[in-house]
Amino acid sequence: MLMRFVFVLTLLLSGNAAAALTAPQGLPPRYMQTTEDAAVWAQVGDRVITVGNIRAGQILDVVSTAADYYEFRFGFGTGFIDKDHLELVQGRQRVEDGLGDLHRPSSNQNLITWKDTPVYNAPDAGSAPFGTLAENLRYPILNALKGRLNQTWYQIRIGNRLAYVSSLDAQLDNGIPxxxxxxxxxxxxxxxxxxxxxxxxxxxxxxxxxxxxxxxxxxxxxxxxxxxxxxxxxxxxxxxxxxxxxxxxxxxxxxxxxxxxxxxxxxxxxxxxxxxxxxxxxxxxxxxxxxxxxxxxxxxxxxxxxxxxxxxxxxxxxxxxxxxxxxxxxxxxxxxxxxxxxxxxxxxxxxxxxxxxxxxxxxxxxxxxxxxxxxxxxxxxxxxxxxxxxxxxxxxxxxxxxxxxxxxxxxxxxx
CATH class of the missing domain: 3.20.20.370 (Glycoside hydrolase/deacetylase)
Structure with missing residues (x-):
């Protein structure tokens, strides 16, 4: 499945990658829930790579495609997840509870991962895990806030879902040399x-x-x-x-x-x-x-x-x-x-x-x-x-x- 997935993405990105990723073509968005832990991919620089995973039971706002994967918002681009790992969410209220404010402005700041970095459902290491961001990524921050014990947390959005990364697990981005x-x-x-x-x-x-x-x-x-x-x-x-x-x-x-x-x-x-x-x-x-x-x-x-x-x-x-x-x-x-x-x-x-x-x-x-x-x-x-x-x-x-x-x-x- 992985080899076929990467092959399809390679074909997709061989043309105008920017246009393909900023305006995915397909069916209307659907709120889906992961049925099991699922790897996710995205274009980072010139390459399509594994950028982490999402744990079972997480809600994402996705767009269907004719291929074997859904597309969703990942950072400033588009992420991809295998369709076999998702099912429709039951219950409108649950959907609204799981998604973030889409109009929330960006902080104009990124975090940097130097290792596989845990992502949580709340600004608390004791909360349910949302998933993991892979090492060697820049990812946009919506906000920095204080959690328990005055710990700083970075609020991010993945698939229009709000999630949180501890400042103990990632660095603020100080710029590109x-x-x-x-x-x-x-x-x-x-x-x-x-x-x-x-x-x-x-x-x-x-x-x-x-x-x-x-x-x-x-x-x-x-x-x-x-x-x-x-x-x-x-x-x-x-x-x-x-x-x-x-x-x-x-x-x-x-x-x-x-x-x-x-x-x-x-x-x-x-x-x-x-x-x-x-x-x-x-x-x-x-x-x-x-x-x-x-x-x-x-x-x-x-x-x-x-x-x-x-x-x-x-x-x-x-x-x-x-x-x-x-x-x-x-x-x-x-x-x-x-x-x-x-x-x-x-x-x-x-x-x-x-x-x-x-x-x-x-x-x-x-x-x-x-x-x-x-x-x-x-x-x-x-x-x-x-x-x-x-x-x-x-x-x-x-x-x-x-x-x-x-x-x-x-x-x-x-x-």
């Missing part, structure tokens, strides 16, 4: 940029990616990060966004093979006016930019987004020129960059401000140019509800230890 890189060189060839904070060694980069791989991190696209910021997508707890600014040749030469080896994805913010017609002969003593063919050669790992067209420059005072340009000048540049990058990516929807410089004019132009998100160099993690045009990022320097990386990337509050 978005890592920033620029230039990568081998130690022995780095004679010019060794003391430049934006240059990382091949050894350090490989060690950092190995650290992420060994700890089970998933690399997210900017599209998935947008879903997180706007509370529209289920994502794993161990997740990171990897970004490269500028579009330097060293990215294709050194970063690409490491990322591909680990099956990681990354975003390259490209200065579109500096794309070369043909590859340049490698010279580690200069800043070289990728060519058309080099960009196309790394498309299986990198998503290409905008780092502006002509605005990646500084003025005589070493300030980003974007800060002194008019709205119309900035808007023209942003739109031109999107058009120039369309040959590599028809969905250029994300922007990195040059040198991290921005002002109210640039933010307005980014929105009007059609960008969905814009990233800065302000230190911090990305959280749901953040201003989508002022997203924070993190630097892991060449000289940083893996212990430092662990403190920055893991789910700890940022100072």
């Amino acid at each position: 978005m890592l920033t890189y620029h230039h990568i060189l081998r130690d022995e060839e780095n004679t010019r940029f060794r003391h430049t904070s934006t240059t990382t060694s091949v050894r350090a980069f490989n060690n950092q990616m190995t650290w992420l791989r060994d700890r089970g991190y998933t690399t997210l696209s900017m599209y998935q990060l947008e879903g997180y910021v706007r509370n529209k997508m289920n994502l794993p707890a161990r997740a990171v966004v990897i970004t490269f600014d500028d579009g330097l040749k060293s990215v294709s030469r050194y970063a690409y093979p490491v990322l591909k080896q680990y099956n990681f994805k990354a975003t390259a913010f490209i200065i579109s006016s500096r794309i070369k017609a043909h590859p340049q002969k490698w010279d580690p003593k200069s800043l070289q930019f990728m060519s058309i063919s080099e960009l196309r050669g790394i498309k299986d790992v990198f998503d290409f987004q905008s780092h502006t067209h002509f605005l990646h420059r500084v003025d005589y005072s070493r300030h980003p020129i974007l800060l002194s340009r008019s709205y119309h000048n900035i808007l023209f540049d942003f739109k031109r960059s999107r058009r120039a990058l369309a040959q590599f990516n028809p969905h250029v929807l994300y922007l990195s401000y040059p040198f991290g410089g921005y002002n109210a004019t640039a933010v307005q132009a980014a929105n009007d140019a059609g960008f969905h998100l814009a990233v800065t160099t302000v230190k911090g993690k990305v959280k749901p509800g953040d201003n989508p045009f002022l997203l924070k990022r993190l630097y892991i320097l060449r000289t940083d230890s893996l212990e430092t990386m662990s403190r920055l990337v893991s789910n700890q509050p940022q100072g």
Whole structure:
């Protein structure tokens, strides 16, 4: 049954997954009760996985499908449960008692599971168990409240049913780290940029990616990060966004093979006016930019987004020129960059401000140019509800230890 279920879901999600999951097609909702403990599945990131189980006797608001499973609301997406595990609920009052207030607003906060996490019918560990959330999930919280002995409980909704998770069993979500890189060189060839904070060694980069791989991190696209910021997508707890600014040749030469080896994805913010017609002969003593063919050669790992067209420059005072340009000048540049990058990516929807410089004019132009998100160099993690045009990022320097990386990337509050 499980293999057939996953096969059907794979077919379902092979097309437009977002559309399929946000508007399930089928019969009207029905209030159903689990007849036995039942595993549940959902799409988390790019994968359909087991996300926990629901105990026998629990009421869910489900939608029937032509397949062997029902669909129900799970976090910001859709969950799936085998039809064999459910039966119609008898008694209207019992249905109303079992379901939560559907109009209750979200707290704009998630919990994070680091283990299989018990879920209860009331904010009390002595209450009847509702089920279990699997480890490595982010799940939206409706409210945080106090139970017995002043214990904090997180109120959540599964299948339009209110349920509760103890703060002893889960953490509050402190945001998704978005890592920033620029230039990568081998130690022995780095004679010019060794003391430049934006240059990382091949050894350090490989060690950092190995650290992420060994700890089970998933690399997210900017599209998935947008879903997180706007509370529209289920994502794993161990997740990171990897970004490269500028579009330097060293990215294709050194970063690409490491990322591909680990099956990681990354975003390259490209200065579109500096794309070369043909590859340049490698010279580690200069800043070289990728060519058309080099960009196309790394498309299986990198998503290409905008780092502006002509605005990646500084003025005589070493300030980003974007800060002194008019709205119309900035808007023209942003739109031109999107058009120039369309040959590599028809969905250029994300922007990195040059040198991290921005002002109210640039933010307005980014929105009007059609960008969905814009990233800065302000230190911090990305959280749901953040201003989508002022997203924070993190630097892991060449000289940083893996212990430092662990403190920055893991789910700890940022100072």
